[in-house]
Amino acid sequence: MAVCSECGYVEDMALTGHQQDPQACPRCGSTSTRDTGNHLPIVELTRVTAAVRRDEALISDRSDERRQVWFGIVPAVDVDPAEVAEQWYVKGYDFGVKYLRRMTLRWLNLGEQSAFGQKRRIAGTDTVAPLFRVCTGCGCRDQAARSNSRSEHRPWCPYRSSSDEHVEEIALSRTLRTQGAVIPLPVSVTTGDPFAIPSLSAALKLGLREQFGGAPDHIGVAEVPDPLGPDDGTRDALLLYDTVPGGTGYLAELTDPARVHDLIYRAWRKVAECPCRDEERLACHRCLLPLASGREIDRVSRQAAERHLRAILTAGRLDEPSAEGRWDVTVERPTINRSLSPLELRFAELYRSLLEELNGTVQLVPGTWGNTIRANVGPRRWTLEPQVNVLGSKPDFVLRSDDTNVPPVAVFTDGLAFHASVDINRLADDAGKRSALVEAGYLVLSVTAADVSTEEERREQGRETVTPPAWFNEQLAGAISNEGGFQTGDFAMVAGGPFDFLRRWIRAPYPGAQRKMADHLPMMLALxxxxxQGQVPAGQDPVEQARRIVQGGAPGLGVGETVPAWWWHTGPLVVLSRVIGDEMVEVVSMVDDRPTSVGVAGFPDAWRDWLTIANGLQGRGWPTTITTLERVRSSAHVADAPSAPRPTIRVEVFTSDWQTVLDDALDDERSLAAELAHAGLRAPDATGDEVGDTGIPAMFVWAAEHVAVLSDLVAEDVDDLRTQGWTVVGPEAAGITAALGGSAADRTDNEGEETH
Ligand SMILES: [Zn+2]
Ligand SMILES: [Zn+2]
Ligand SMILES: [Zn+2]
Structure with missing residues (x-):
């Protein structure tokens, strides 16, 4: 028999006459049925022997997304389209029911558990399949290879006394012909979540029990691949099958979507309300545990079930399910595009692979919004938590280390379709979101769909690195890093992309190296x-200069002093760098995100470069602005009024002194600190210290200037300090700047709105 590697199709080659040349699998199109490794002599068991107990199947930890079964009993269901009596699908969502009035379910026993057996892929499962060695004369098990003994045969066997062995390797099969319902699971549910299928499998049984008013003993649940047709491969599904041969007709009720909604709703209510949600455990005896298959017990999570059932009930919208809710259904099977599996799930999957590459020990903790990934790598412990609310934005993930010297990394996975298309242009909003996080000391990592597919390809092809962006030059990287006192590898953020950066960051999270690289990155574009190359007026706002370039003009003709500058202008992107002071290089990176521009052919590349450069400029110590044309244009209206404060359109990167202050600042101090840093003042010498003989608590202290900032100007304290020679001011930027003698004057000019 030829068994498909991807689905449960089994071809009897003797019957079909395909012995010499079996065709591709008619169910899923896999060509594995031609592979002799998948040609197995299968012997049907008429009675169940002690050796065949399907619950001996051992599901190991994940390896890629394939399941590995160490004791090879694999369920193989042949889903014959001709036997599909009825099917329905939720519109726009890949969930539904395919009811089979007849189907063949085989449990293939591929031999005893052994680390050394030949590996095969059978019916979508990677398994060790040493098979059984039996005598061709009497069918008895061959106990010891390469020797024959009379006790290994039946009394009538012609080979009983033979000096040679007459053995054949076979697989055993137990076959059930019955009715079944294939329930395909959405890719967005199963991707990268090892808890999803075992938890939903148990939850489905729970729903049946609730609906049935007791355990429906004659209904079994198996995890099987659902073949989608000769051109489309397979996807993950759960199979409900009638254990009574021929079937009882019970599963035909699932052709009614309302009935299935009710079943899933009941299961969801039960898991959502189970008291174990407040206990530190995956699931309990009151909800899913009694329904979990023994080997998967550590993969059955109440929270995962709750989350995925909610997604299914609401067709992915994740709003509140209701008992009366109904799906909008269709009989057309939705086309499945795997690359549309949510980007954040693919990111999490790659992050886990990355931890494995780094020999990390990984633990998954199910949560309301997805799995938190904990890992120990070397001396540090890392936590990647999904959907965290920080500072008014919700990054897809926040990566933290238990090493307090390591700043948190906020990860945004940005599908182009979501964030930058004519319909939904959120680039300007994104730029603002990032700036708040950067001000609070986060590293912000943008991960595009292209980054994710590039990394997926790299892994598939077993390559070490990905191709760097066209503007990145390896030789120059060596020279620039020598000059800047960092390592070529610190260019990982731009040369290797987000995953290469994370690999390096987790091994050696040194913000200092990233800062040096970020400071020197503009040199790459120059050299x-x-x-x-050119000269630009020193007194003019560089953001304005970038705006002119991106709109097709010259950087601006100025009066007075000019400074050396260079600008890289490609399609809708401009990166303008100019020298300020003796040593510093100021950068403005601006993408033209006007609706007319977002639709053009070169936009996706420009957008990706803009994000790569934004990633690369993280942690910069020198003035840096990451913005969009729309953002600048919208804030220009505000800036027209001479007295209006300058809108915060900058991703401001502070000096390390200020960064320390910002890190230590209390919430009500942070915005003032950011404002002072932005104004170019020197960072205070102390934060939250006591000053004066009587120890009055001050927000910020500049010791040399004898300036203290008090949050409350209590007259008594103020007088006290003044008599001791202090200048005392309230928590307000103008007063502080004045008290410090307007030392911000130079910087302020640089950022001024006025053009000379
Ligand atoms: Zn197949
Ligand atoms: Zn024999
Ligand atoms: Zn429970």
Missing amino acids: SGAAT
Whole structure:
């Protein structure tokens, strides 16, 4: 028999005459049925022997997304389209029911558990399949290879006394012909979540029990691949099958979507309300545990079931399910595009692979919004938590270390379709979101769909690195890093992309190295010849200069002093760098995100470069602005009024002194600190210290200037300090700047709105 590697199709080659040349699998299109490794002599068991107990199947930890069964009993269901009596699907969501009035379910026993047996892929499962060695004369098990003994045969066997062995390797099968319902699971539910299928499998049984008013003993649940047709492969599904041969007709009720909604709703209510939600455990005896298959017990999670059932009930919208809720259904099977599996799930999957590459020990903790991934790598412990609310934004993930010297990394996975298309242009909003996080000391990592597919390809092809962006030059990277006092590898953020950066970060999370690289990154554009060299007026706002370039003009004709500058202008993107002071390089990266521009062919590349450069400029110590044309244009209206404060359109990166202050600042101090840093003042020498003889608590203290900032100007304290020679001011930027003698004057000019 030829058994498909991907689905449960089994071809009897003797019957079909395909012995010499079996065709591709008619169910899923896999060509594995031609592979002799998948040609197995299968012997049907008419009675169940002690050796065949399907619950001996051992599901190991994940390896890629394939399941590995160490004791090879694999369920193989042949889903014959001709036997599908009825099917329905939720519109726009890949969930539904395919009811089979007849189907063949085989449990294939592929031999005893052994680390050394030949590996095969059978019916979508990677398994060790040493098979059984039996005598061709009498069918008895061959106990010891390469020797024959009379006790291994039946009395009538012709080979009983033979000096040679007459053995054949076979697989055993137990076959049930019955009725079944294939329930395909949404890719967005199963991707990268090892808890999903075992938890939903148990939850489905729970729903049946609730609906049935007791355990429906004659209904079994198996995890099987659902073949989608010769051109479309398979996807994960659960199979409900009638254990009574021929079937009882019970499962035909699932052709009614309302009935299935009710079943899933009951299961969801039960898991959502189970008291174990407040206990530190995956699931309990009151909800899913009694329904879990023994080997998967550590993969059955109440929270995972609750989350995925909610997603299914609401067709992915995740709003509140209701008992009366109904799906909008269709009989057309929705086309499944795997690359549309949510980007954040694919990111989490790659992150886990990355931890494995780094020999990390990984633990998954199910949560309301997805799994938190904990890992120990070297001396540090890392936590990647999904959907965390921070500072008014909700990054897809926040990566933290238990090493307090390591700043948190906020990860945004940005599908182009979501964030930058004519319909939904959120780039300007994104730029604002990032700036708040950067001000609070986060590293912000943008991960695009292209980054994710590039990393997926790299892993598939077993390559070490990904191709760097066209503007990145390896030789120059060596020279620039030498000059800047960092390592070439610190260019990982731009050269290797987000995953290469994370690999390096988790091994050696040194913000200092990233900062040096970020400071020097503009040199890459200058030296590679990609940029146009020139002089720009020193007194003019560089954001304005970038705006002129991106709109097709010259950077601006100025009066007075000019400074060396270079700008890389490619399609809707401009990166303008200019020298300020003796040593510093100021950068403005601006993408033209006007609706007319977002639709053009070159936009996706420009957008990706803009994000890569934004990633690369993280942690910069020198003035840096990451913005969009729409953002600048919208804030220009505000800036027209001379007295209006300058809108915060900058992703401001502070000096390390200020960064320390910001890190230590209390919530009500942070915005003031950011404002002072932005104004270019020197960072205070102390935060939250006591000053004066009587120890009056001050927000910020500049010791040399004898300036203290008090949150409340209590007259008594103020007088006290003044007599001791202090200048005392309230928590307000103008007063503080004045008290410090307007030392911010130079910087302020640089950022001024006025053009000379
Ligand atoms: Zn197949
Ligand atoms: Zn024999
Ligand atoms: Zn429970």
